[in-house]
Amino acid sequence: MQVSLAGLLVCAAILVVARYSRGMLIIGLIASQAFGATAIVTLTFLGGSSPLIYTMFAALLVMAVTVRRRIWLDLGSVFGSIRPVWVLTSLMAYAIIGAWLFPRLFAGQTAVFVQSKTRGAVVEASLAPVSANTSQTGYFILGGLTAIALCVLLLHSNRIDQVRRGFFLWCGLHAGMGLVDFIGKNAGAGDLLGPIKTANYALITEAVEAGFVRITGPFSEASSFASASLACLAFCYTYWRKTKSLLAQWLAGILLFLTILSTSSTAYVGLTLLCIPVALSMLYSVIRGKVARDEILIIALMVVGGTAILGVSLYKAEALDPFVRLINSTIINKADSGSGHERTYWNVKSLQSFLDTSGLGVGFGSSRASSWPIAVLSQLGFFGSLMIAVLLYVVTRGLGAVREWVDPETDAVVASVRNAALASIIAMSVSGGSADPGLLFFIALAVVCATRARARRGVAALERSTPASGHATVNVV
Numbered sequence: 001m002q003v004s005l006a007g008l009l010v011c012a013a014i015l016v017v018a019r020y021s022r023g024m025l026i027i028g029l030i031a032s033q034a035f036g037a038t039a040i041v042t043l044t045f046l047g048g049s050s051p052l053i054y055t056m057f058a059a060l061l062v063m064a065v066t067v068r069r070r071i072w073l074d075l076g077s078v079f080g081s082i083r084p085v086w087v088l089t090s091l092m093a094y095a096i097i098g099a100w101l102f103p104r105l106f107a108g109q110t111a112v113f114v115q116s117k118t119r120g121a122v123v124e125a126s127l128a129p130v131s132a133n134t135s136q137t138g139y140f141i142l143g144g145l146t147a148i149a150l151c152v153l154l155l156h157s158n159r160i161d162q163v164r165r166g167f168f169l170w171c172g173l174h175a176g177m178g179l180v181d182f183i184g185k186n187a188g189a190g191d192l193l194g195p196i197k198t199a200n201y202a203l204i205t206e207a208v209e210a211g212f213v214r215i216t217g218p219f220s221e222a223s224s225f226a227s228a229s230l231a232c233l234a235f236c237y238t239y240w241r242k243t244k245s246l247l248a249q250w251l252a253g254i255l256l257f258l259t260i261l262s263t264s265s266t267a268y269v270g271l272t273l274l275c276i277p278v279a280l281s282m283l284y285s286v287i288r289g290k291v292a293r294d295e296i297l298i299i300a301l302m303v304v305g306g307t308a309i310l311g312v313s314l315y316k317a318e319a320l321d322p323f324v325r326l327i328n329s330t331i332i333n334k335a336d337s338g339s340g341h342e343r344t345y346w347n348v349k350s351l352q353s354f355l356d357t358s359g360l361g362v363g364f365g366s367s368r369a370s371s372w373p374i375a376v377l378s379q380l381g382f383f384g385s386l387m388i389a390v391l392l393y394v395v396t397r398g399l400g401a402v403r404e405w406v407d408p409e410t411d412a413v414v415a416s417v418r419n420a421a422l423a424s425i426i427a428m429s430v431s432g433g434s435a436d437p438g439l440l441f442f443i444a445l446a447v448v449c450a451t452r453a454r455a456r457r458g459v460a461a462l463e464r465s466t467p468a469s470g471h472a473t474v475n476v477v
Contacts, residue, residue: 004050004198007040011053017169023162025064026153029057029146030166033439034173036219036228037197049135050200054439058146065149074152081453082151084394084445091380091387092144095364098380099137102363103129110356112367113346124349127362136365140436147442154450163447164239164413167420171232171251178217178225178258185213193218215262226267227427229259231440234274234423235416241294242412270427343370343431350378357381364435372425372432379435388437395421395444402455410451417447 011032018028032054039050068074079085108126115122115132153159177193184192191197191205193216201220208214214222217229233255240248259267282299285292350369353362354377361381369375376385398418403411421444425437 002042004039004041006196006198007038007053010035010038010196011040011056014053014057018166021162021165021169023159023165025057025061026150026159026162027166027169029054029061029439030163030443031169031173032057033228034170034177034218035196036217036224037199037201037203038218039199042200043135049131050198051139052199055139055142058142058439062142062145062149065152068152071152074156075148078148078151078155081155081457082449084391084449085148085151087387087390088144088147088445091384091391092141094384094387095137095140095380098361098384099133099364099366102357102361102381103127103133103366106357106360106362110353110362111349112353112362113349113369114367122346122368127353127366130366132365133363134365136434136436140364143436143439143442146439147446150443150446151450151453154446155453158454160410160413160447160451163417164409167235167413167417168247168251171236171255174217174228174232175251175254175258178215178229179254181217182213182215182258182261185215191216212261212263214264215258217258222262222264223266223431226259226262226264226270227424227431229255229262229267230270230274230427231420231424233259235420237278238416238419239412242415243409244294266427266431269430270423273426274423346370346433347374350374354378354381368433370431370433372428372435372437375433376435384435388435391441391445392425392437395441395448398448399452399455402452402459405455405459406451414447414451417444420444 014028014031015024018024018031021027032052035053038053040053040056042050065071065074107128110127111124112127113122114125114130154163180192184190185206194203194205196218197203197205197220199220204214204221205216207222215225216222217225219225219228233252236248236252236255239245240252259271278298346368347370350367351374353367359382361377361379361384364379367375367378369378376388380388395418399406399411399414406414421441424440428438
């Protein structure tokens, strides 16, 4: 086991800032997601697995909740009022059993893709137990326990402001480090964030795509940075539209700039998919004849941008050639590239492994795919995929009908967190290799479920205290 000094220093800095922000555990947990290639330690006995710093904050949160004096009463309240927690617990148990049993039960009966210790690349091999069964399942279980611990905290008292501050700190750190990386590489200084990238990953930080330097920020590659950028952008954009926050507006603009210049196909495909609901929302506003000032601003910027591009192309057509080559290499010709063929092959074989195991799956961490839904299907099988789908529906639904019983600020934060998690899922559906939906998904699940439960509890208390003949309308935080 090798401890990372840089990881410890980053953790200490986050703890100080989170403590100053009056929410050390929740704010620190959320903000730690900004460091996507900073490990706290390298576990040599697990094949060189290097847990990122968020695992320390998640473990601290779980332990802090576990030692509460009323922990059993708190857990009883969570399991009694939040039914999706039962689904989450069942999924965690299924993941543990499957990770141990299925690689042994179906050993040699199907092909999987694993990380080669000697070649350092993903290779095709027969199904067998690997160290990733333990490490990836451990990360997944930690995420599930974090969701339950957050439900305990959020259900016990109103901490939605801590969630809001944590997400803004995360988005600010991500945007700031992305700008540092962009300026440093274009100024010829190289990867300025290299000293904090201590995870045992293959670092692809100096790559160039169609003449453009790829932005990786604090992550190991451009696609990972793009996935986090999409999630941060979804949070800031949603919060800006709901609250008119200038901070969220500026962060959304910076994040959009970084996402576009990340030169990642994940960024462009994900951004296109995220623009669909935005466009439909604007179209609906136009049909109703109630176009908001924010929507007019967005439309005006799009018109100005389109006009500028058209003017440049008419004045000097070859000036846009680098951008045309970038689009061709990252989107149009991506499927015909060697990487595209390889990832397509991973997905096809992963679907075949689902059939080879009679729909039970190969076990958590046994293989790698190139799309999150396919990874879920191949690793967790039909039953695990069904439970994941239920939890995804819960997050997608958000507050639903209880939205009218919460105050506007709470509604804005919950909707923003939900959209950030959905944006992350979209990005992972483009290029995700693991069945783990990520820590952000579990945070969003806890925020949505706990807020719904608090709202229902408030409504029930109001109905008990209001006379049968009386009528009252009260917002419940």
